[in-house]
Amino acid sequence: MLGRIPKRTITRLTLYYRGLAESRRGDFVSSNEMSKLTGFSADQIRRDLSYFGQFGISGRGYSVVGLRKKLIKILGVDKQCNVAVVGAGNLGSAMLKYGGFEEHGFRIVCGFDANQGKTGRSIAGKRIFDFSRIKKVSRRLKIKIAILTVPAPVASVVARKIVESGIKGIMNFAPINLHLPTTVQVLNMDMGISLQRIAFLLKKGGYR
Amino acid sequence: MLGRIPKRTITRLTLYYRGLAESRRGDFVSSNEMSKLTGFSADQIRRDLSYFGQFGISGRGYSVVGLRKKLIKILGVDKQCNVAVVGAGNLGSAMLKYGGFEEHGFRIVCGFDANQGKTGRSIAGKRIFDFSRIKKVSRRLKIKIAILTVPAPVASVVARKIVESGIKGIMNFAPINLHLPTTVQVLNMDMGISLQRIAFLLKKGGYR
């Protein structure tokens, strides 16, 4: 167990966690059942879990409760993580209004915007601060991750300032490549690119 | 050239295209310059491009115009692709209002919602149709891709109906695993999972 963990394993673990939450029947769940639930192969699931120790029972499977706890611990879902939305436009506002992250341990605590017309007021009970104050506010509110929803032309500059403020994780919705220090974890959610990938796969008939 | 193209190559091609659009100086661009622009290795870039034929010039690099045209052709950006938003809530409305997809060849033509209070009217000039009409409307408007922004509990059912209506590409924002026929291309944009991945990498210090 626990050599080097493949990157994709982490993504899958979140999906196992999700899948486990969906079905809640029986005390034990086998890798085969998990496979049907998540679409990944049973082999893969066992391998992924084995990176973190052995907690399955031969002939039975994994204790649902135990597996759940394990995944929570691995993924750190037990700890609260505060998140801020940077850019209170259409998409940013939608994020602020969406409450679905809480159950996974993430709390959107506030927004930031550079536009005077948006700062000061609240959206879904979350205050929109002036972006210039991000350093102080994010420190005070212990913000660990920023959701970046500003327009593409300013995204690079804004991202750099986010990093300067001490935030080390960014979920980037702007359709550009931010290049930031490798100490910063950036995850791109570029919808244009996603549409292009889908379109390409449709044209090509997918990978069979 | 052109054996089997790695899946990830497609994702990268869209990023090369994007990177190319960002810098527009000089007639030629080398794989090394592209590397700095996109963050992928020059080797990787050359390999990826070589799957689609040889159009670089030794000692100079790739013609910016030529490469751009090639990428457009490979990715099919030249063709219009019509998209619908299914679920006109906060996120769906934000999508309808966002105009940034057009330049990449995607046009959001309409929305669908099952809620009487939302159907009939328009958002950002795009009509919201009753979801029950999706089959006819999507056929008439030649919709190829659906952006799924309905709440998680109904997402499975809605997705199935989308597929029945003949749409074969789905960008899924609902935080659940849709399992659909393999002929359907699904791309998950689960923000909860993305946050978890970022949080995990922050904790672990990333992959160096």
Next chain:
DNA sequence: CCTTGTGAAGTTATTCACAGCA
């Protein structure tokens, strides 16, 4: 029987390294 966990094999993707061209 049914399971897990894991070496070994197989597959896929990336990097190395260099011949050949401008």
Next chain:
DNA sequence: TGCTGTGAATAACTTCACAAGG
């Protein structure tokens, strides 16, 4: 010299297949 394009080597990841446990 500076660059591409690509075999060969390497690394990363997944699947096979089976011993061992229940």
